[in-house]
Amino acid sequence: MSCRYAQSRRQLPPSQWTPLDRQPLTFVGDAYVTMVSWVSSLGVLLVFSVVSALLYLRATITSPQLIMLISLMFFIGVLFIIVIHLQAKQLQYAVFPYEFMIRKGLFWRSTIAMPYTRLQHVSLEQNPVERKFKLFTLKCFSAGSGSAEIELPGLSTQVAEQLRQHLLKQASGGHEPNE
């Protein structure tokens, strides 16, 4: 019995470890995707209408050309919104015993890991749009560069505050994390 138990606790050789870029993480959530989609849609709509109006009023082109141009623009705009939407869906994060990790990107995928021991400062930020959607952006800073090494948008109020508390505690601690 104990032998079998020990068997199940046998250490895995490095070749069988789950690599950093394959670790399963948590998706940020639907609220963030909704917000990003709204913002990108509004932005595209604005640009689309302004450019269309200008073309209609100013440009000296025939109407078939105008229609073709506008429909091309519409197509690119929709494509843009879809890409932004899919990209937002890819944002993931995870709290591990020793490090904080995020993964992002649709085509260019990156996984960023930051050990708590190298964390200097954590901040929660909220821009007007985020305030509307009751979402927060978490920023993790280490030394040197003035910009945040990790930027995680789209967190709900409760998760954001909890996460900040946890990260700050881990960063200041010289103690072993609970496992």
Next chain:
Amino acid sequence: MSELKSWSRLSPWAIINYVFKSAIELLSNGFAVIPIVVTGWKAGFDSPWIPVAIAAGLLLILGYALIQWLKFRYRLSDDKLNVRSGALFTKRQELPLDKIQNVRLEQPFYYRPFGLCTLVVESAGSKEDEVELAAIAREQAQQMKQHLLRLGKGDGQEISISTDLSLDKDHEGELLVVRDAKALCLFGLYSNNLIWAAAILGPLSGTLEWSVWVDMVQHNALVEGFNHQGLILQILLATVLLLVLAVLITGVNVLATILKYYPFRLTRTASTMQRSGGVISHQQDGLPMRRVQILEASQPFIARLLGLWTVVFRQVQGQEVEKVVDKSLLTPSLKPFEVNQLIDRTFPFSETDNKLPSRYLPIHTDWLWRRLPLPFIIPILNSFSLGANPFTLTLWLGATLASVVIWLRYRRWGYRLGKEVVWQHTGVIGRNWKRIPLGKVQHVCIRQTPGQRRKHLANLQLGLASGTVSLPSIPLRHARLIAEKVLKHTRTDHSNWI
């Protein structure tokens, strides 16, 4: 050091320092006034007002310096340095000693006869947080420096090396590098980037201006027989002029190097590293060892011909020993074996990883193939739309040059995984090795494009306090290995790494 625990005032000699400081500031900001003065002069008001104005300016500087001196107080206690200063607005600064980045002793020429020094203390933060204690007796300044740096050493494990401790007593420590005037001359020669700008861009812009542009404007002239002799003469003249300019700039650079660094000495005690030198202003920089993030050995093109290296100790970004010139603690003109010796004596705690690697693993050709076509896009488009003309030809030439640069960059980009460090090699015509201790890394990033995913490649970024180091298009398994090693090193290491 009980006398240091109460608020004290600087010696009156500090006024000289303030006078020079404000004079320099006034002169460097005073360029705007020059046109006004000159035009005024030309307009003919050689009235007695000018000497009066100059006298008033001098008096103002003197008065300002006096007030600055009167308002300045400092207090050095066991764990912090307090400073009160400011002529108009009072500024209070408190520097905890363990936040001090480095301490510099400067001896400007006007203090040399009196044996006085200026102690500059830099802490985390911006340039405004720098504290300058002027006109302190050399002995006392040394003592204060010891005090400031000793408490800044952090966890204190380094001090347990007994041999270094014994040397620590005579303020000097172990002598690492001495550079004489000849070595510094060579450094001035090879570190001079302006020659290259002049030598490469000069003739290029020369030919562009005299041949291509002239041709473009009057392209008929080319067919009808241009005055070739005149053209060649012009190019020759321009080249000679540029050469003279390059020699002049080099001369100035060599002279500046000598004035700044001679006689160069780099010493090391148990926990700090010190550089001293300087002719006009004798300067002594002290840097706590654990502040060193990356060791960088670089070799510009001319240095390659001479077989020499420059070693730089990189610190936390924005907190370098001399922020103004953006140069960290550098050691000039080292032969390859001296570089290895220096690394070995700087990091005696690590038994491996103390030699510049002789070879490096290359990044994948994928990196090259993705970039090589890019410079040719514009010339190709141009050739299609405009056809062959001198302008398109120039674009093709430029694109070819750019692709050669890309190819060189690819060839020099590589890495090497040591026991506790990662080495990165980069360069175009020069070369550069970075020694990145795993324990100093702050974050790791693995980044992949869809193409890289298919080919099992990845870009790896190692974020350090001294800047980000990237290894593009390396095998995914190496990226993972390095990332895991970094996390393993840092996850339980709570000691201060900056």
